[in-house]
Amino acid sequence: MFLEKIKSPDDLKKINKQDYPALCGEIRRALVENVMKTGGHLASNLGVVELTLAYHLVFDCPKDKIVFDVGHQSYVHKMLTGRYEKFSTIRQMGGLSGFPKPSESEYDAFAAGHASTSVSAALGMARARDLLGEDYNVCAFLGDGALGGGMVYEALSDAGTSKTKLLVILNDNEMSIEKNVGGMSEYLSRLRTAKKYLHTKDSVNNLLSKMGKAGDVAKHAISTVKDAFKYSAIAGGVFENLGFTYIGIIDGHNIEMLTKVFERAKELDGPVLIHTFTKKGMGYESAETHPEEFHGVSRKATIITKNAISFSSASGEILKSLALQDEKIVALTAAMGAGCGLCDFAKKFPKRFFDVGIAEQHMVTTAAGMAAGGLKPVVAVYSTFLQRAYDQLIHDVCLQNLNVVFLVDRAGIVGEDGETHQGIFDLSYLSHMPNMKILAPTTYKELEQMMKYALYEANSPVAIRYPRGAISLDDSLPDFEIGKACVVNDGYDAAIFAVGRMNKIAKSAVKILKEKNISAAHINVRSVKPFDMALLEEYSKKCKLVFTLEDNLVNGGFGSYLAVNSNIRNFVNIGWGDEFIPHGKARELFEKYGLDGKGVAEKIENALNNL
Structure with a gap:
């Protein structure tokens, strides 16, 4: 096992070149084995195994910075930066995040989760490096799907004219979550198709070389036309016109070629864009054939039954x-x-x-x-x-x-x-x-x-x-009416106004409170805005306390909205606190933060006792 010995990219560089295919095989087996259990982004990571390996062979992380776009393609990076032993915990509570996370590892230069942000962040880092007189490389790693977002063009335009030393790796696999759409997608498709021209050109050159001096004259005579055609068809004119040195299209599964290109890019000044082409789902037949189905793999436990x-x-x-x-x-x-x-x-x-x-x-x-x-x-x-x-x-x-x-x-x-x-x-x-x-x-x-x-x-x-x-397929509730809430259960000690999925938790809390001789009303809000202020006023007079229950931050949420727009003051807001909620199964998170039935019941009981 090579992976078990890799605690950092330095260990990776000690492996013999002839063993790279075996290592890639190990990585792909680890991806399939673990992601099929935990859920996550499988096909995209299978496609970037060689590309990520080559990057870490050439660059010196964490000194050199790699900024992932979205982060769907960061699993291999995590394995090669000392996190292989914990990879089975990915996306599980207390385990590895499914996205780049600086607080998790110094090798994750920038947090990600949404598309089209990497070039902006990487450019910012590169400018910070230059202004502080430091010396390291900065790379933005993005998929072609990111080119569907406008922010990336703002960044490319700025980076191209800045002359800042910056590397952009464009991993082109023809897909994001689904098949890519739009003009840039069609442009990349034309570049990929035009690549066939290179094979024709090589064949012609080989033939002319065998003709001696006559062949040399012929090659020189057609060079101007050939170069013009090559530029228009191959050279990535859009990126070059923005100010980038364009290198492509590179086989994203050829480690030897990739390392040579990366070494060359390190020596170039200014912004460089390397256009690689990979196969999404590479090495796993089902994912290769149906990459859209294996982009995000769900855990078996989360699959909805046929009766729902x-x-x-x-x-x-x-x-x-x-x-x-x-x-x-x-x-x-x-x-x-x-x-x-x-x-x-x-x-x-x-x-x-x-x-x-x-x-x-x-x-x-x-x-x-x-x-x-x-x-x-x-x-x-x-x-x-x-x-x-x-x-x-x-x-x-x-x-x-x-x-x-x-x-x-x-x-x-x-x-x-x-x-x-x-x-x-x-x-x-x-x-x-x-x-x-x-x-x-x-x-x-x-x-x-x-x-x-x-x-x-x-x-x-x-x-x-x-x-x-x-x-829920239950159709017993009264018909929906705008601005009206629905009383599910009446009560006189406390009233719970629950939004959406929190109605299930409210129902559980009411049952627990009943066992403690606390009478709690349960109201299904349904219409958050406009809200049923008359019903709120009715229960504020009827009950000791009114509680709002929402699957949203308490700050600025449903409860805050009521506080601003009503004269009711005897209510307590229950929801997520002023923090970002980490990854984990939804059930685990609700339990951990006291927002399951038991936790909500305890909050209500404590609030009533503290009156």
Whole structure:
């Protein structure tokens, strides 16, 4: 076993070249064995084994800095920087993070979790190096999917004109989470196709070389035309025009070639972009054949049973049904069509489905334009990614009071992806936006009624937030009504106003409190904004204390919204504290932070005792 002996990249450099293939095989086996158990990003890491190995053979980390984009491709880096022994704990509570994390290791130069940020961060580090008179290399490592986000072009434009010594490795595997879309994706495809020209050129050169002097004359005569064609077809003109020295396209699985290119890049001044081409899922047949299915692998324990349906699938199913009756309904997503349950919609209505790539800001403003043009746009997006379009939400949607519907998926704790993906901020940043309505379903029936309301009655922006996981099929609750909460259980000691998934926890807490002779009312909020202020006032008079329960930060969340907009003062807010919540199973996190049924019951009992 080579991996067991690698405690740092220095150990890697002691391995004989002829053993590199065996080491790569070990790494891939370790990836498959562990990620299939813990869940995580498998296909992308299988594709960057040789590329990561070559980088660490040439560069001197942690002195030299590597900044990952998103971080989906950082698992091999973790293995080669002293974390192999802990790799089985990846994405588990108390174990390794699934993303680069400086607090975890000095080899992780910068935290990541969202796309298109690496060049900006790396450029900042390079400028800091120069201003402080230090000497080290800085590398931004990004996939071609990151080129779907506008921020990366701002960074490339700045870096290219700065003349700052900076290395950008573009790992081109034709995919991000799903198949890449957009003009840059097509441009890279043309570069890959044009690479075939190199093979033709080599063949012609070999033939002419065998012709002696006549061949030399012929080669010289065609050199101008050949070079012009090579530049236009191969040389990455877009990147060179931005100011980068472009090197590519390099076989991302050829360690010898990669190390030579990296050594050359180290000697060049100014910004350099190395364009490599890799196969996503390399070395694992299933992942090679279906890379989109093995991009993010779920733990077996999280797979939803055949008798249940996820919130994501339910929203897609309902949307497709509504779109069959209304040709004005369109759906938008930012490279998350499958994750947000829109695959069937996309197949049924290909002209009404828009995947804009990893470009949330563009997506939100495009949806605003569609609404202004008379369509009914529905934006399906994860909570953690929607926050990237904060300005567009305010200025392009809410300010104009446009009827854009946001299906805010993965709201609240998502679990193993950790700090960068926990959706615990959306109630805070959406609730203070004028004109925005916020709804939180718990059942299929509620979700369907909320979507119909949002599309046909709201006449304003509407965000419908729901968690990752299975949706309840219970249809016994009263019909949804905007601005009205639903009393699930009555009580007189305490009243719990619960948002979304927290209704399940509220139900558990009420049961525990009952065993302690504490009578607790349970109210399903459903309509966060506008809120049922009349019901809140009723229970504030009826009960000793009123509690808000939310899967969101307490700061600026649902409870804070009520504190500002009501005259009620006898209530306590329960939610996530003023900190970033680490990775771990959702159940474990709720227990650890006292937000499970038992923890909530204890908080309520203590608050009542302290009156």
